[in-house]
Amino acid sequence: MRVSARADYALRAAIEMAAASDCHVTSDQLGRAEIPGKFLETILTQLRRSNIVRCKRGPDSGFWLARPASEISLGDVIRAVDGRLLSVRGEPAENATYPGPAEPLRRVWIALHAFGPSVLETVTLADIVSGELWLPDGSRGPAAARPANNCVARSHGLCSSEAMGQRYDEFADWYDTYVTSGMGQPFARSADRLLERLLGPGNDRLCLDLGCGGGAHVPALTRLGWRVTGVDISPRQIDVARRTGITATVADAGNLPLANQSVDAVATIMTTTDFDDLPSVFAEAHRVLRPGGRLVVIAAHPCFGGVFVEHGSDGSCIVRPGYRRHERIEENPLLGDGIRSRVGVVNLPLPALLNALTGAGLILHETAEDDSDRPVPSLFGMTATRPSGSSRPSDSSRPSDSSRPVT
Numbered sequence: 001m002r003v004s005a006r007a008d009y010a011l012r013a014a015i016e017m018a019a020a021s022d023c024h025v026t027s028d029q030l031g032r033a034e035i036p037g038k039f040l041e042t043i044l045t046q047l048r049r050s051n052i053v054r055c056k057r058g059p060d061s062g063f064w065l066a067r068p069a070s071e072i073s074l075g076d077v078i079r080a081v082d083g084r085l086l087s088v089r090g091e092p093a094e095n096a097t098y099p100g101p102a103e104p105l106r107r108v109w110i111a112l113h114a115f116g117p118s119v120l121e122t123v124t125l126a127d128i129v130s131g132e133l134w135l136p137d138g139s140r141g142p143a144a145a146r147p148a149n150n151c152v153a154r155s156h157g158l159c160s161s162e163a164m165g166q167r168y169d170e171f172a173d174w175y176d177t178y179v180t181s182g183m184g185q186p187f188a189r190s191a192d193r194l195l196e197r198l199l200g201p202g203n204d205r206l207c208l209d210l211g212c213g214g215g216a217h218v219p220a221l222t223r224l225g226w227r228v229t230g231v232d233i234s235p236r237q238i239d240v241a242r243r244t245g246i247t248a249t250v251a252d253a254g255n256l257p258l259a260n261q262s263v264d265a266v267a268t269i270m271t272t273t274d275f276d277d278l279p280s281v282f283a284e285a286h287r288v289l290r291p292g293g294r295l296v297v298i299a300a301h302p303c304f305g306g307v308f309v310e311h312g313s314d315g316s317c318i319v320r321p322g323y324r325r326h327e328r329i330e331e332n333p334l335l336g337d338g339i340r341s342r343v344g345v346v347n348l349p350l351p352a353l354l355n356a357l358t359g360a361g362l363i364l365h366e367t368a369e370d371d372s373d374r375p376v377p378s379l380f381g382m383t384a385t386r387p388s389g390s391s392r393p394s395d396s397s398r399p400s401d402s403s404r405p406v407t
């Protein structure tokens with residue numbers, strides 16, 4: 001992977017514009033950022049053609065960003081002037097140093113080297129200027145510390161999310177066979193149809209498959225025209241997911257290694273009954289979604305898919321006591337012989353699911369059930385959007401602690 005001198009200078013020019021108080025810079029200012037004149041003119045022309053930069057000639061001439069800095073990814077800038085990426089100007093990425101606001105670029109190159117080009121799609125010019133980078137190496141800006149209880153994706157210590165990752169690691173190959181060609185296949189295809197209905201066409205935009213597992217739903221997402229990046233807590237599942245050709249990162253859904261407003265959609269399928277802290281996961285989905293971006297949740301039906309339901313061979317079901325228990329269940333004869341008997345489940349009453357979503361500041365749009373011909377649905381789906389112009393909800397708008405599972 002190589003970042004050309006031209007791409008490097010283009011990024012620095014764009015970052016200078018993003019850092020300027022009115023996003024406007026003069027040629028002299030760009031010269032002070034150590035961008036040689038012989039590159040500058042060509043670079044600015046290419047950035048202008050790609051609708052990244054605007055320019056004005058005359059006495060008050062200058063350059064400014066054509067769009068908000070939070071909507072221009074580093075990948076956009078590099079693609080405008082260059083092709084694909086390979087070392088930074090012929091040197092190892094860790095040797096790159098930058099003066100001024102471009103200083104965080106060095107960390108991006110290192111993450112790019114380790115995690116591939118998806119990093120470029122998640123970091124925007126505004127993230128560089130603020131220094132608030134969420135990179136898959138688990139690091140953030142220089143001063144920012146992560147919450148102590150979200151220690152997944154770090155190599156030291158055990159926490160409940162890490163233990164969950166280990167559980168899924170153990171069944172990664174089994175689960176992949178189960179959903180692609182085994183007993184779980186009809187269920188997975190039914191989830192795909194629901195996903196197709198609720199998510200809609202991607203037109204080459206970026207979708208985060210949150211809790212992607214082995215990537216069972218990547219083909220459906222790709223068919224819809226989405227570019228997909230996956231996150232999952234289980235390293236073995238991530239290995240399996242990468243075989244589908246997507247970029248995928250090991251991380252906790254409650255602490256995503258993605259920049260603010262960096263994805264166009266989030267799809268999370270058969271995961272809500274895995275997360276012990278669903279409100280935090282939806283808050284993270286809100287953070288990484290672009291304003292207007294869509295979250296699609298597909299889950300075991302809260303009323304008919306839980307461990308309190310006994311299924312008959314004719315599709316009938318008997319609802320036993322237990323629906324109201326909002327807690328993790330590890331042992332129960334009704335866990336069945338699929339993945340739940342192996343990894344357990346968080347029983348999630350319908351209001352807990354819906355309130356976690358609305359409490360994160362997302363706007364609920366549509367709900368749906370699977371289209372199977374069985375008398376009782378097995379799957380529940382819903383879509384929500386991140387409203388335009390809203391920032392992250394305050395903690396006080398979250399559901400109260402009493403709605404969280406007892407673990």
Ligand SMILES: C[S@@+](CC[C@H](N)C(=O)[O-])C[C@H]1O[C@@H](n2cnc3c(N)ncnc32)[C@H](O)[C@@H]1O
Pocket residue numbers: 161164165168179210211212213214215216217231232233234237251252253254268269270271274275339
């Ligand atoms: C039932 S599987 C579903 C996988 C995939 N979405 C599918 O439908 O095939 C649930 C997935 O959630 C992941 N998971 C559980 N807790 C997680 C967490 N805190 N952060 C990220 N992923 C998590 C598990 O590792 C597992 O791959």
